[in-house]
Amino acid sequence: xxxxxxxxxxxxxxxxxxxxxxxxxxxxxxxxxxxxxxxxxxxxxxxxxxxxxxxxxxxxxxxxxxxxxxxxxxxxxxxxxxxxxxxxxxxxxxxxxxxxxxxxxxxxxxxxxxxxxxxxxxxxxxxxxxxxxxxxxxxxxxxxxxxxxxxxxxxxxxxxxxxxxxxxxxxxxxxxxxxxxxxxxxxxxxxxxxxxxxxxxxxxxxxxxxxxxxxxxxxxxxxxxxxxxxxxxxxxxxxxxxxxxxxxxxxxxxxxxxxxxxxxxxxxxxxxxxxxxxxxxxxxxxxxxxxxxxxxxxxxxxxxxxxxxxxxxxxxxxxxxxxxxxxxxxxxxxxxxxxxxxxxxxxxxxxxx
Ligand code: NAD
Numbered sequence: 001x002x003x004x005x006x007x008x009x010x011x012x013x014x015x016x017x018x019x020x021x022x023x024x025x026x027x028x029x030x031x032x033x034x035x036x037x038x039x040x041x042x043x044x045x046x047x048x049x050x051x052x053x054x055x056x057x058x059x060x061x062x063x064x065x066x067x068x069x070x071x072x073x074x075x076x077x078x079x080x081x082x083x084x085x086x087x088x089x090x091x092x093x094x095x096x097x098x099x100x101x102x103x104x105x106x107x108x109x110x111x112x113x114x115x116x117x118x119x120x121x122x123x124x125x126x127x128x129x130x131x132x133x134x135x136x137x138x139x140x141x142x143x144x145x146x147x148x149x150x151x152x153x154x155x156x157x158x159x160x161x162x163x164x165x166x167x168x169x170x171x172x173x174x175x176x177x178x179x180x181x182x183x184x185x186x187x188x189x190x191x192x193x194x195x196x197x198x199x200x201x202x203x204x205x206x207x208x209x210x211x212x213x214x215x216x217x218x219x220x221x222x223x224x225x226x227x228x229x230x231x232x233x234x235x236x237x238x239x240x241x242x243x244x245x246x247x248x249x250x251x252x253x254x255x256x257x258x259x260x261x262x263x264x265x266x267x268x269x270x271x272x273x274x275x276x277x278x279x280x281x282x283x284x285x286x287x288x289x290x291x292x293x294x295x296x297x298x299x300x301x302x303x304x305x306x307x308x309x310x311x312x313x314x315x316x317x318x319x320x321x322x323x324x325x326x327x328x329x330x331x332x333x334x335x336x337x338x339x340x341x342x343x344x345x346x347x348x349x350x351x352x353x
Contacts, residue, residue: 003032003305006062008039008055008091011075011084012278013288013341014068020290020345021066021297024317027349028301028310035062039091040070040084040278050087051094059091064304065271066297067091069278092132097263097271098163099170100130100242101299104229104249104259109322110331113254116226121252126232127178128249129171130242132263134163135193137239157193159238164200170264171236172208177302181233183214185221185241197238218245225249250275257289257330260296262303270304272296282329286340289328291318294348317351324351 007022009015025032037055044050050070059065070084080086105125111118139156146152168184175182184201186194198215205213216224218241224231225248237245250259259275274292282288295318302311326347327336339347 003030004062004064005032005034005300006058006065007034007036008059008065008067009036009042010039010068010070010278011041011072012069012280012283014040014070014278016284016286016288016341017274017290017293018066018068020341020348021293023345024294024314024348024352025066025297025300027352028313030301030305030307030310039067040087041072041075043087044075044078044082044084048082050082050084051090055091056094059095063269064300065091065095066293066300067271067273068293069274069276071278072280072283091271092263095269095271096133096265098131098133098266099167099264100132100246101127101170101174101262101264101303102130102246102250102259102275103127103261103295103299104246104253106253107258107319107322110253110255110258112333113331114252115254116229116252121229124229124252126229126249127174127234128242128246129167129174129234129236130246131159131163131167131238132242133239134159135239157191157240159193159197161196161200164197165204166266167236168201168204171234172204172211172213175211175234176208177308179233180211181214182211183216183221183232183235185216185218185235185237185245187218187241188215189217194238201236221245222248225252255289255331257292257328258295259292260299262296262299264303268304270300272300286342287329288341289330290341290345291328291348294318294345313352314348317348317353320351321347 009018111122114121136157139158142155144153188195188198256276264270298311298314301307325336
């Protein structure tokens with residue numbers, strides 16, 4: 001069976017960071033077939049469309065997609081449907097990616113980068129599983145209307161038990177691959193939709209007797225994430241709560257250049273990308289941190305190809321280069337060795353052993 005990976009470098013620092021991640025994937029000797037295509041501003045420039053047909057075809061055929069980032073000031077004045085960000089939304093929709101996985105890991109070597117005290121966050125390793133295609137962001141009806149001279153806005157929070165069950169399964173499975181603790185976040189004390197969320201999570205629990213399920217209200221979860229974040233292993237929640245909590249969790253680590261993410265469909269086909277943007281301010285200078293993209297490649301190995309050993313190999317190599325003192329500008333501290341994008345990639349390749 002061929003294992004096809006589509007690489008979408010995108011814009012800004014995208015080509016530089018995906019090149020390093022592709023080198024790492026290629027070095028593992030797993031026989032990946034890798035192809036590159038256009039997305040975002042680069043695609044607009046070449047074809048007039050942010051998600052051109054040729055890319056759509058390759059994305060549909062691939063087992064996994066590795067993306068850099070899209071966007072930049074050059075395209076900000078285009079009509080909304082021609083903007084690079086539309087390419088990203090379109091590919092997510094096209095591939096039915098309903099599960100977003102965002103780990104927040106703080107390597108002990110980078111504990112000073114966090115705004116929280118090192119003793120609170122050092123060794124942090126949590127995973128947020130966010131539902132991506134439902135909830136109040138997509139529920140109908142929605143709109144802004146006027147009645148008796150007063151404008152009112154409304155959205156609908158809505159989940160079916162099928163939608164909750166499928167994201168629940170992703171979260172239970174992910175917890176199984178980690179420390180087997182799952183915390184489901186809701187607001188069941190005031191929102192019926194999330195009462196259903198809690199009920200369905202409880203219904204799923206007996207199928208995963210090896211995973212301990214707990215529940216937490218979202219306001220408490222937001223507080224606990226900054227008070228004692230290491231109590232968590234995997235968190236699962238809906239689209240809106242997940243949007244907010246995953247950003248909060250990522251900032252616990254303080255270094256955006258280190259954070260990978262995965263978005264999966266029902267068959268574990270996935271789109272893997274760093275959590276940061278295209279950083280146009282440093283594009284083309286060989287200074288961007290490629291580690292978030294390399295760690296996204298590790299997630300690709302784990303979640304799409306079930307190559308746990310290879311995923312660990314890549315993650316261990318990243319840890320090793322940090323321990324060796326290699327730092328790109330964004331995570332640099334006095335006494336460390338400052339390296340560029342390419343050199344960081346080379347250090348990871350060397351550390352793969
Ligand atoms: P950004 O994440 O691109 O940059 C924020 C800051 O972090 C910048 O100072 C940048 O230099 C730095 N940074 C980001 N990634 C880095 C890395 N790997 N190494 C070193 N430093 C890094 O966010 P922004 O400036 O708000 O957005 C820039 C563009 O990216 C915009 O066009 C935006 O729409 C787009 N964007 C794309 C995505 C995506 O493709 N998923 C996500 C967010 C923003």
